Amino acid sequence: MTEVISVRFRGGCKTYFFDPRGAQVRMGDQVIVETAQGPEFATCTEGNHEVDDSAIVKPLSPMLRMATENDRRTMEYNRKKESEAFDICERKIADHGLEMKLVNASASFDGNKIIFYFTADGRVDFRELVRDLASVFRARIELRQIGVRDEAKMIGGLGICGRPFCCSQFLDGFLPVSIKMAKTQNLSLNPTKISGTCGRLMCCLKYEQNAYEDAAKRMPKVESFVQTPDGPGNVKSVDLLRETVKVALDSAMPNEPLKCYHNCEVCVLRNGKGSRDGIEIPAERPARYVEEREEEEFTAPVLMTPFYMDAELEDAPVREKIGESEGKRRRHRGGRRRSGRSGENAAAKPAENAQAPKGDKPSAPAQGGKSPKGENRGERKPRPPKAQNPKPAQQGGNRPQQPKQAETSAPSGGENAEAKRRRRPHHRGGRRRSKGGGEGTAPASQGE
Numbered sequence: 001m002t003e004v005i006s007v008r009f010r011g012g013c014k015t016y017f018f019d020p021r022g023a024q025v026r027m028g029d030q031v032i033v034e035t036a037q038g039p040e041f042a043t044c045t046e047g048n049h050e051v052d053d054s055a056i057v058k059p060l061s062p063m064l065r066m067a068t069e070n071d072r073r074t075m076e077y078n079r080k081k082e083s084e085a086f087d088i089c090e091r092k093i094a095d096h097g098l099e100m101k102l103v104n105a106s107a108s109f110d111g112n113k114i115i116f117y118f119t120a121d122g123r124v125d126f127r128e129l130v131r132d133l134a135s136v137f138r139a140r141i142e143l144r145q146i147g148v149r150d151e152a153k154m155i156g157g158l159g160i161c162g163r164p165f166c167c168s169q170f171l172d173g174f175l176p177v178s179i180k181m182a183k184t185q186n187l188s189l190n191p192t193k194i195s196g197t198c199g200r201l202m203c204c205l206k207y208e209q210n211a212y213e214d215a216a217k218r219m220p221k222v223e224s225f226v227q228t229p230d231g232p233g234n235v236k237s238v239d240l241l242r243e244t245v246k247v248a249l250d251s252a253m254p255n256e257p258l259k260c261y262h263n264c265e266v267c268v269l270r271n272g273k274g275s276r277d278g279i280e281i282p283a284e285r286p287a288r289y290v291e292e293r294e295e296e297e298f299t300a301p302v303l304m305t306p307f308y309m310d311a312e313l314e315d316a317p318v319r320e321k322i323g324e325s326e327g328k329r330r331r332h333r334g335g336r337r338r339s340g341r342s343g344e345n346a347a348a349k350p351a352e353n354a355q356a357p358k359g360d361k362p363s364a365p366a367q368g369g370k371s372p373k374g375e376n377r378g379e380r381k382p383r384p385p386k387a388q389n390p391k392p393a394q395q396g397g398n399r400p401q402q403p404k405q406a407e408t409s410a411p412s413g414g415e416n417a418e419a420k421r422r423r424r425p426h427h428r429g430g431r432r433r434s435k436g437g438g439e440g441t442a443p444a445s446q447g448e
Contacts, residue, residue, distance in 0.1 A: 002056055005063065006046035007033060014172045015045055017055075019062045024048060030067035032109070039064060040109050041075050078107045082114075085137060089116055092132050100124050103146065104154045113140040119151050149174055152198040159196060166203050177201040184212050186240070215240040219263055225270040225279065228261050229288050232269070232281050262289040 004017040005025045018033045025031060029044045086105040093100060100120040107114050114137055118124075126143050133141045146154075153167040167174065182194050182205060196202045220226060224235045226247060233249040236258055245266060246258040267286050269279050 001050040002053055002060070003048055003050050004056070004060070005031075005044055005048055007031060007042040007063075008045050009040060009042050013168070013170055016042075017051065017057075017060065019060045020048055021062050023063065023066070025063070025066075030072070032064045032067055032071060034061050034064055037113065038108055038110055041067060041071060074109065078109065078111065081111070082107050085114055085116075085133075088136060089129075089133060092129055096126075096129055096132075098124055098126060098129065100126070100145075103151050111139065113142065115142045115144060117144050117146050117150075117154065119148065120145060148198045149200055152196070157197055159202070161204075165197070171203065175203055175206040177203060177205050181205045181209050184209065184216065212240055215243065219243060220245060220266065220268045221272045223273045224268055225274075225276055227267040227269055227282060227285060228259065229265055229285050230259060231285070233259075235266075265289045 003020065005020045006015040007018055008015050018031075024047070025044050026047045027044055031042055031044055032039050033042050082105045085107070086102065089105065090102050093102060100118045103117045103119060105114060105116050114133075116133075124145070130141050130143060149167065152165055156168040157165055159165055163169075177200070179189070179201070182189060182201070185205070185208065187194055187205075194201055194205065219238050219240060220235050222235055222238060226233060226235055226245075228247055228249065231249050231251050233247040233252070235245050236248050237246045239245070243263045244260055245263065246260050247266070248258055249256075252259075265286050265288060267282070269281065270276070
């Protein structure tokens with residue numbers, strides 16, 4: 001076992017082991033390590049730990065020191081230098097007319113070397129380009145041709161799944177992917193659906209390939225001759241994830257749908273295509289598969305206790321809890337505010353409400369006395385009940401009632417109809433208006 005630290009260089013996902021030389025390094029610390037290209041700036045991904053000797057490529061490179069503030073300023077200067085070098089190299093490529101696409105530029109930590117990464121369809125003669133770049137930067141120039149998968153890893157982006165590229169996020173290296181993996185997983189062979197942004201097959205096809213291969217060894221192939229609980233038949237389709245097969249039974253009707261069976265419900269008599277000659281069908285049929293399901297425990301729902309403003313209504317029925325408490329008045333948008341008849345007001349003056357004529361107004365309170373509003377502001381005087389037989393309206397609002405003899409002596413017929421027209425209607429809110437215009441206002445003026 002050897003004590004090492006794991007570091008990762010900028011823009012990469014692969015980790016490398018270095019000798020800490022007795023220093024205690026924590027995850028996230030920035031260090032300067034010795035590489036084949038010279039000293040480099042790196043970030044620690046795992047602190048001091050021990051690994052097997054077989055996992056180390058000897059000789060193990062050492063860690064030089066912990067990164068200082070000057071080292072961080074040097075890295076910022078190198079980033080600006082790389083951006084300028086990228087623009088200059090693109091102009092030089094256009095001047096020389098080379099068919100190549102510049103992808104990235106990387107400068108070493110000490111600034112003695114600049115590496116340019118590019119993609120091209122074939123071989124490119126860039127000797128003149130290297131000379132021009134060396135004369136501009138006064139440093140060692142190196143051009144490396146990479147593939148489209150390396151280009152996607154350097155640039156980064158989002159895949160069709162909506163997540164960042166696996167190669168630029170966590171993959172240490174590229175995995176070999178073939179079209180056979182898509183066939184094994186029953187995926188569409190449409191190139192646009194199984195290819196990544198780089199134009200190659202997606203790396204994620206490799207993730208579940210081992211599980212599919214293991215399931216394919218235990219499942220029968222298509223067109224296999226099998227025995228089922230319902231009789232013999234041929235396998236028409238296989239679902240590797242659910243481990244089920246669809247079988248066309250020999251005893252089935254022509255238009256009858258295929259039967260679905262679990263893998264443990266079928267007995268393979270012949271795996272794959274072939275004839276049935278010489279195959280003996282066993283008399284005993286496999287048992288049916290019963291899926292064991294755990295009994296679901298019924299949990300009674302927790303009813304939340306409502307919050308009531310009035311403590312007196314806690315033991316009241318729900319209908320009373322929802323409504324307003326007695327004595328509270330409800331505000332209406334327009335018109336007169338009406339409140340329900342309270343027991344006190346209804347019992348106080350039942351005779352007055354019955355005898356009071358419809359046109360009379362309530363008498364004003366005596367001087368110095370308090371109005372009913374002041375006594376009980378929440379309760380209002382109930383409206384007088386409607387009379388069964390309408391009486392003729394009086395000409396004056398505050399005049400005393402006419403004697404009964406006058407009523408009997410009054411002629412019936414046209415005068416009663418005229419009195420009804422004179423009577424001003426009672427409106428709930430707003431100003432009182434007469435229906436008949438000039439005819440309704442004329443008697444009022446005479447009374448006045």
